[in-house]
Amino acid sequence: MYHWAATVNPDPRRFAEERCPSVSPWRLGGLSPATLARRVYGALWAHDLFDRAASLSYYFLFALFPALLFLTAILGLVPGPRLMDQLLGYIERVLPADAASVLAKTLGEIIKGARRSLVSLGVLGALWGASSGMVSISNALNVAFEMHDTRTWWRHRLEAIALTVGFSLLTIVALLLFVFGERIGDGVAQWLGVGAAFTRTWKVARWPGLILCALVGIMLVYQLAPATRQHWRRLTPGTIFALAGWLAASYTLRAYVRYFGNYNATYGSIGGVILLMLWFYLSSLALLLGAEINSQIRRAESDALQ
Numbered sequence: 001m002y003h004w005a006a007t008v009n010p011d012p013r014r015f016a017e018e019r020c021p022s023v024s025p026w027r028l029g030g031l032s033p034a035t036l037a038r039r040v041y042g043a044l045w046a047h048d049l050f051d052r053a054a055s056l057s058y059y060f061l062f063a064l065f066p067a068l069l070f071l072t073a074i075l076g077l078v079p080g081p082r083l084m085d086q087l088l089g090y091i092e093r094v095l096p097a098d099a100a101s102v103l104a105k106t107l108g109e110i111i112k113g114a115r116r117s118l119v120s121l122g123v124l125g126a127l128w129g130a131s132s133g134m135v136s137i138s139n140a141l142n143v144a145f146e147m148h149d150t151r152t153w154w155r156h157r158l159e160a161i162a163l164t165v166g167f168s169l170l171t172i173v174a175l176l177l178f179v180f181g182e183r184i185g186d187g188v189a190q191w192l193g194v195g196a197a198f199t200r201t202w203k204v205a206r207w208p209g210l211i212l213c214a215l216v217g218i219m220l221v222y223q224l225a226p227a228t229r230q231h232w233r234r235l236t237p238g239t240i241f242a243l244a245g246w247l248a249a250s251y252t253l254r255a256y257v258r259y260f261g262n263y264n265a266t267y268g269s270i271g272g273v274i275l276l277m278l279w280f281y282l283s284s285l286a287l288l289l290g291a292e293i294n295s296q297i298r299r300a301e302s303d304a305l306q
Contacts, residue, residue, distance in 0.1 A: 140288055
């Protein structure tokens, strides 16, 4: 019988000391997929992941616009087309229309009112506010990995700021890949002396590049956000689940609102905000479930070594 701990493990080194890097996580720690699913389901309730996802969505809403404000300031330093408009265009393809409209309108008002401070203390304040969302992710992952956080508050905040900057850089790389990808492909094809087939292949390869940026971002969160460093894996089942779950939840919510839902009839003018919060909730739940998958695999590997 598998027993669940009622409290967070007070020893933060539990998973840091008891792991075998040579064992592939795709072996699921020796567990069958059904057994792993049962353990993750048990952890879902034992760790109150539904409530923690709701808490994360609350903090995400507060951190969203400072994060976008900070990203806007960085993108303003990149020469070329207006990359922020490109980013909002991609967001509109994922979010329901009402939620995307609220996001774009609010961001426009914030930028208009804070334009003079974007290059000074305003950027630092936006970065600090954006890192609050990363702090909340860290706290939630500590529960999923059953770790006790012994970090000082300033170290915790600095690591959250570093992760926020890392995510911003990944976002910029993804945007540049899409905006300038065709020009880069033409230049590489001309330099190598190859034909149009290479250019067409390059255009298709941009999509795996975007997925790779998203996977690297999730891996960085799972690796660096918890209190104790995890062994770096090239790719884990939890990371794949988190990305697939987030994409599936986003497009399912968009399709539901488009064909079945009518939030304006229930929530009126704040329907877009409610949709945004629901999207945050589903995204948070996918992230936490992915962490639980990795946690259960690592726990099974540790038990097998004892």
